[in-house]
Amino acid sequence: MNISIFASIWCQNLWDELILKNEIELLRQEFGTGTSVPVPMSFQVASYDSQHPAFKIADTEYFEYFPIESKNPKNISRNIKNFFKFLWVVIWSDIVVIWGGGIIYDSEVQSVWNPLRQWLFRVRVARFFRKKIYFYALWIDIKQEENLKILKNIFKKSYKITVRDIKSYEQLKQVGIQSELLDDPVMSENNERGEILKTLSSRNFSLWDFEGIDFQSKEVWLALRSGYIWKSLSSKIERLLISELCLYIEKKWWNVVFLPHSFHTSDIQANDYVFLSEFVREWREIKSSLREVYEWYNANQSPDSQESGLNDSKILISMRLHSIILASIYNIPQIVLSYSQKTDEVIKKLNTHN
Secondary structure, X not given: OEEEEEOOOOOOEHHHHHHHHHXXXXXXXXXXXOOOOOXXXXXXXXXXXXXXXXXXXXXXXXXXXXXXXXXXXXXXXXHHHHHHHHXXXXXXXXXXXXXXXXXXXXXXXXXXXXXXXXXXXXXXXXXXXXXXXXXXEEOEEOOOHHHHHHHHHHHOOOOEEEEOXXXXXXXXXXXXXXXXXXXXXXXXXXXXXXXXXXXXXXXXXXXHHXXXXXXXXXXXXXXXXXXXXXXXXXXXXXXXXXHHHHHHHHHOOOEEEEOOOEOOOOOHHHOXXXXXXXXXXXXXXXXXXXXXXXXXXXXXXXXXXXXXXXXXXXXXXXXXXXXXXXXXXXXXXXXXEEOOHXXXXXXXXXHHHO
16 A cells, blocks of 8 residues: 655654654554555655655655745756656555644744645645545644635545544534544554643743742753743743743752754744754753754663663653653653643643553
8 A cells, every 4th residue: 555645744843753653653553554454555755855854664755845945946947846756646645644733724933834725735636636635633723714715625525534632623623524533643652651740831830830849850851942931921031031940940959951842944933942042051951953852752761761760860841742742651750831722632631641
């Protein structure tokens, strides 16, 4: 069976790459190894950087998205080539899979807008060639009324639709589209769940909220996202609050380490590394690549770290949806700064597992 996957792959975001890795395994179980007669499977994955995949996955090849920077005249021949590659991949596919947390939306706190009409074009091409379209574990956030018709046209006549949160389910139901709720694919990496020590709102927390928590820790890791801390105030207030949080932690004799999850090169506002680097000092550390961040989580899952109690010497103040789930599945104690309904819902799911 041939499956093509369209998502936000290689936008320098750790979570997207981890979702892809786990999703392919889940698709293998659903259509290949988990069937009564095992079926060999091949995958073609659309990527914004097809030459540098984050993970080497068996029977998986990457191709470059169409369009890529279409407003740049220098990319005309490149996009013509990518268009015909896109057509070939769709024709080759038995199933076209579309997924991602940051795909089906019309506004977000970042400078890159991923237009709904691009996705409408892609699904129309797939329907023209009579392909099954599988929307997988989506997060949907449509705020503009005029986009609801486009939303319905994207999802109509689909093979299967699964979403990751109630809001997405209700929004599709609003336009007459039925879907199923599905856990985030990365949760399949491990069935154990680490402890969430406390949940706070990113929009109105204060340093007093951290009083009384016995961290028993030597390192406090911060996985924070710009634009969602005290959103009603200025960015200067946001930065002041983070600076005060760092000083508060250090006065407790703990070390501060920053854990960025997005290294987006074309969208600086979405780049955690650029944002968190503002708070780095010579006595503070920051991870500088996707690989380093993933290895940090993975190291906390190793038998050596479990037996030596290294997890007990670390705590994560997590904000990104990605960091909340990874800390949980890799058994890292965390305090969560929730910034949206999607993070609220995943916290409920994780607490239910505990």
